[in-house]
Amino acid sequence: MHHSYIDKYARHNSPLHRLDARTKIISSILFVVLIAVTPSPGSVFLTVGASIPLFLCFIGRIPISYLLIRSLIIIPFAGFAALSYAFSSSSDDILWQWGPLRLSSEGMSNALILLLRSWIAVSAMILLVNTTPFDSLLKGMRRLKVPALFIMLLSFFYRFLYLLWDEVERMQRARNMRYYGGYWKRQVGIMGSMISSLFLRSFQRAEMVQFAMIARGWNGEIKLLPAFPLQRRDLMVLLSMIICLVGLWLLRTF
Amino acid sequence: MAAENILEVPALEVKNFAFRYSDGTEALADINFSVKAGEALAVIGPNGAGKSTLLLCLAGLLHGSGQVLIEGEEMTTDNERTLRRKLALVFQDPDDQLFMPTLDEDVAFGPANMGLNEEEVQARVKNALTLMRLWEKRKRPPHHLSFGEKRRAALATAIAQRARILLLDEPTSNLDPASRQELMDYLSAYTEARIIATHDLELARHVCSKCILISSGKQIASGDINGILTDKTLLNQHRLAAG
Numbered sequence: 001m002h003h004s005y006i007d008k009y010a011r012h013n014s015p016l017h018r019l020d021a022r023t024k025i026i027s028s029i030l031f032v033v034l035i036a037v038t039p040s041p042g043s044v045f046l047t048v049g050a051s052i053p054l055f056l057c058f059i060g061r062i063p064i065s066y067l068l069i070r071s072l073i074i075i076p077f078a079g080f081a082a083l084s085y086a087f088s089s090s091s092d093d094i095l096w097q098w099g100p101l102r103l104s105s106e107g108m109s110n111a112l113i114l115l116l117r118s119w120i121a122v123s124a125m126i127l128l129v130n131t132t133p134f135d136s137l138l139k140g141m142r143r144l145k146v147p148a149l150f151i152m153l154l155s156f157f158y159r160f161l162y163l164l165w166d167e168v169e170r171m172q173r174a175r176n177m178r179y180y181g182g183y184w185k186r187q188v189g190i191m192g193s194m195i196s197s198l199f200l201r202s203f204q205r206a207e208m209v210q211f212a213m214i215a216r217g218w219n220g221e222i223k224l225l226p227a228f229p230l231q232r233r234d235l236m237v238l239l240s241m242i243i244c245l246v247g248l249w250l251l252r253t254f
Numbered sequence: 255m256a257a258e259n260i261l262e263v264p265a266l267e268v269k270n271f272a273f274r275y276s277d278g279t280e281a282l283a284d285i286n287f288s289v290k291a292g293e294a295l296a297v298i299g300p301n302g303a304g305k306s307t308l309l310l311c312l313a314g315l316l317h318g319s320g321q322v323l324i325e326g327e328e329m330t331t332d333n334e335r336t337l338r339r340k341l342a343l344v345f346q347d348p349d350d351q352l353f354m355p356t357l358d359e360d361v362a363f364g365p366a367n368m369g370l371n372e373e374e375v376q377a378r379v380k381n382a383l384t385l386m387r388l389w390e391k392r393k394r395p396p397h398h399l400s401f402g403e404k405r406r407a408a409l410a411t412a413i414a415q416r417a418r419i420l421l422l423d424e425p426t427s428n429l430d431p432a433s434r435q436e437l438m439d440y441l442s443a444y445t446e447a448r449i450i451a452t453h454d455l456e457l458a459r460h461v462c463s464k465c466i467l468i469s470s471g472k473q474i475a476s477g478d479i480n481g482i483l484t485d486k487t488l489l490n491q492h493r494l495a496a497g
Binding site for chain 1 (some may be wrong): 315335339345349350353356396411
């Protein structure tokens with residue numbers, strides 16, 4: 001089955017794709033932290049911050065439309081938080097009021113800042129995943145001393161996410177072939193049964209995968225690849241990224 | 255004389271083997287057979303006969319009563335990890351077998367766990383993937399492969415282990431005719447011992463010289479493959495022939 005993979009462009013070729021995974025991981029994390037923790041960011045800071053993922057999209061030859069659509073994932077999370085921000089300000093500068101709901105310009109500004117911060121952070125992560133093949137990302141994390149067990153969990157997540165997805169689609173198809181509309185209340189129970197069936201199938205799959213691992217000599221120990229030093233080019237890029245982030249930090253109040 | 259004795263020791267021997275699930279259901283009872291080095295044995299039987307369970311038991315992944323001897327040494331919970339180095343198991347569903355992010359990492363998993371050095375691991379990966387015509391796709395995640403490719407990849411993981419005994423569970427299921435023929439030819443030419451659980455009788459006839467028939471967990475017949483596969487009454491009784 002074909003899915004819209006989370007790393008659709010990861011195996012393309014661009015200057016960004018050719019960088020060592022460690023350079024991209026460190027830069028992305030520093031960038032996200034800077035965007036997330038900077039107190040009261042100014043509009044120049046946010047504009048420059050938001051234009052960085054767009055610029056990197058161009059360098060990495062990833063369609064901007066792809067980034068924009070993928071980043072909509074923040075709406076259910078950051079969207080609701082932003083809404084509550086927008087209506088919770090105690091400022092007297094009221095733009096609109098309906099009963100107890102008061103929309104102030106300060107609330108609007110806070111909500112917008114929250115949305116922008118979330119969008120920039122999510123965009124940076126989407127870019128990271130789409131410019132680095134997942135296995136390289138895991139190897140990069142290993143070399144950055146992320147615990148091996150966590151890496152193994154991530155690797156299983158990536159491998160079995162699509163298999164589970166396939167299972168869900170197959171079950172939905174089987175249901176849809178014998179569901180002709182109506183009887184809404186009954187469907188809730190059926191959905192519950194489908195979820196429990198999916199859980200059981202996942203459990204069986206996990207058991208077989210464990211067997212497959214043991215059959216090939218796995219004894220609980222996770223073998224790590226030998227680390228090698230960053231190349232000069234990657235170090236230069238990392239250094240440039242850090243300098244850019246320091247520059248961005250200096251712009252925080254503008 | 256000593257060399258002759260070594261040659262006579264079967265690659266795998268099963269004596270009075272039985273297995274029950276934790277809920278008490280009897281899955282296998284009184285299983286007895288042996289396979290010499292280089293020999294191929296078919297384990298045939300209808301759906302639910304216990305063929306897959308038997309393979310899991312032979313690999314020491316499930317534990318029953320009776321004896322499983324690998325090259326003359328009885329498998330116990332103390333030595334099963336060591337003895338498993340002599341075995342390679344190919345699961346029925348390749349998605350159970352392939353669990354690493356890329357194909358080459360998956361094939362390297364077994365050899366790396368054997369403690370081989372990186373150079374030897376990579377040499378084995380290249381050899382196995384080239385043999386299975388997957389070397390060009392070595393950096394792909396398994397979910398980017400077709401079913402036939404996944405099946406070949408699962409076999410490559412076993413080949414890279416260079417095991418003395420290859421255990422295969424329904425290796426031809428869901429394969430297109432050309433891939434099936436290719437696999438049968440490969441398994442026929444394989445020089446180590448093979449135990450193939452299948453209800454594909456053509457595969458069994460093409461690859462194996464010996465056969466055991468199990469039905470409802472019991473060993474019904476064992477012997478020469480042609481003797482069993484030409485017994486239409488026996489095959490009919492155990493749902494291995496239509497009509």
